[in-house]
Amino acid sequence: MKITGQLMLTLLLCAASISSMGQKKDIEAVSAAHRAFEADMAAKRFAEAADRTTADTKAYLDLWLQHALHGDSATVAGLPGLLRIGVFNYRHRVSVEEAQKADYRSFFNFLCTLDLITPKAFASTGFTVEVKKDTAMVKATLAGNPPTAEWPYVCAQKQWQLNLVPMLVLSAAQLDKAFAAQLMPPNDLIFLQMERHSGRTPSAAIWRPMVK
Numbered sequence: 001m002k003i004t005g006q007l008m009l010t011l012l013l014c015a016a017s018i019s020s021m022g023q024k025k026d027i028e029a030v031s032a033a034h035r036a037f038e039a040d041m042a043a044k045r046f047a048e049a050a051d052r053t054t055a056d057t058k059a060y061l062d063l064w065l066q067h068a069l070h071g072d073s074a075t076v077a078g079l080p081g082l083l084r085i086g087v088f089n090y091r092h093r094v095s096v097e098e099a100q101k102a103d104y105r106s107f108f109n110f111l112c113t114l115d116l117i118t119p120k121a122f123a124s125t126g127f128t129v130e131v132k133k134d135t136a137m138v139k140a141t142l143a144g145n146p147p148t149a150e151w152p153y154v155c156a157q158k159q160w161q162l163n164l165v166p167m168l169v170l171s172a173a174q175l176d177k178a179f180a181a182q183l184m185p186p187n188d189l190i191f192l193q194m195e196r197h198s199g200r201t202p203s204a205a206i207w208r209p210m211v212k
Contacts, residue, residue, distance in 0.1 A: 026131040026160075030153050033160040034127065034138045041112070041119040050108035054154050054161040060168060061104040061111075065090075068107075069099055073207040080172040081179050081186050082116065089114055091206040092194055099210045117164070121149060136160065 033052065040049035050061070064083055067076060068090040076087055090099070090110060111117045124140035134155040142149055152163045179186040191202045 023131055026136065026155075027129045030129045030131060030136045030138065030160045031127075033153065034129075034140075034151065034162070037162055038122045038124060041122040044112075044119070046109040046112040046119075047105040049112075050105045052162055053108075054156065054163040054165075057162070057164045058104045060165050061107050065102055065104065065107040069102070069211045070209045072209060076207065081175045081190070082168070082172040084187070085190055086111060086114070086116055088190055088202065088206045089194060091208075091210055092198060092200070092202050094210075096210055117168075120144060124149070 037049055037052045040046070040052065050058070064086055067079060067083060068087045071079075071087060076084060079087065090107075094102075094110070108117070112119060121142070122140075123143065125143050127138050127140040130137045130139070136153040136155075138151040138153060140149045140151065141147065152166060153160045154163055155161075176186075179189070182189060184192075194202050
């Protein structure tokens with residue numbers, strides 16, 4: 001069959017229309033996923049929010065938890081400041097019995113309660129979505145400071161999931177830079193903040209693994 005110029009144009013227009021419809025559905029799906037994540041964070045359903053994240057995020061959270069449970073003093077000392085804050089506070093505040101039942105969901109709940117992952121970062125006043133194949137970027141407008149945030153999404157098993165790893169890695173780097181500008185050693189600053197928040201002086205046990 002000979003394809004005429006008119007037929008070719010019709011085929012191209014049909015293909016563009018199908019592509020546009022597919023992208024519209026993806027944008028709607030990403031928007032729904034992000035609204036659900038925001039709703040969980042606002043309602044303090046942190047464990048449920050954790051389930052809406054990517055496999056990479058869950059693995060990152062689980063590794064952080066494993067450092068809290070099993071990390072020796074040398075391993076913990078070598079962690080970025082943000083991770084040390086999480087590990088020290090977990091050992092300071094959580095019982096061994098509770099820690100033995102922990103998973104990435106309960107650890108995410110702990111980090112949000114501690115405000116290391118702040119729910120306010122997901123309280124947007126509006127957002128736009130850009131989709132590229134199986135990845136997407138949510139560009140959110142926030143009421144506070146910073147005024148904007150960008151959240152990457154990945155489509156896995158036909159579900160759009162939020163990838164928090166870039167945000168956690170960036171936050172850790174920024175915190176270490178801030179620590180480097182202080183006169184007091186980072187761990188001393190962390191321990192002082194822990195005492196202020198909990199009302200208890202951290203003991204030497206926070207350097208020891210919780211579970212052997």
